[in-house]
Amino acid sequence: MSWGSIAAIYLLIWTVTLFTVLPFGVRTSDEAGEDKVKGQADSAPTRPMLAKKLLWTTLVSAVIMAGVWWIGEAGYLDFMPD
Structure with a gap:
């Protein structure tokens, strides 16, 4: 390869x-008991934790890719079929 x-x-x-990891741990303002900002969507997360999700995505993808490479x-x- x-x-x-x-x-x-x-x-x-x-x-x-x-896209699989993004919804994990998401809480809306209503669920967290916080006040909404004017114009904020009801479904907007209070703390999206993107850095943590990007790290997990990279680690999980590396493990899956190692499996695909090994296979x-x-x-x-x-x-590449003959």
């Missing part, structure tokens, strides 16, 4: 994982 393929597959895995190197997944 070439480095370009690894990067492209990792980017796809990272993006899907990010490809073991011959179970053929990216």
Whole structure:
């Protein structure tokens, strides 16, 4: 598997994982018991914790990519059929 393929597959895995991780731990102002800012959407999170979610996304994606790479190197997944 070439480095370009690894990067492209990792980017796809990272993006899907990010959208999976984003809703974890989200609390709205109503749920947190805080006052809303004028013009704020009802569903807006009080603390989105993006840095923590980006770190978790990167770690989980690296583990998944390692699994995909191992499966490809073991011959179970053929990216370039003969």
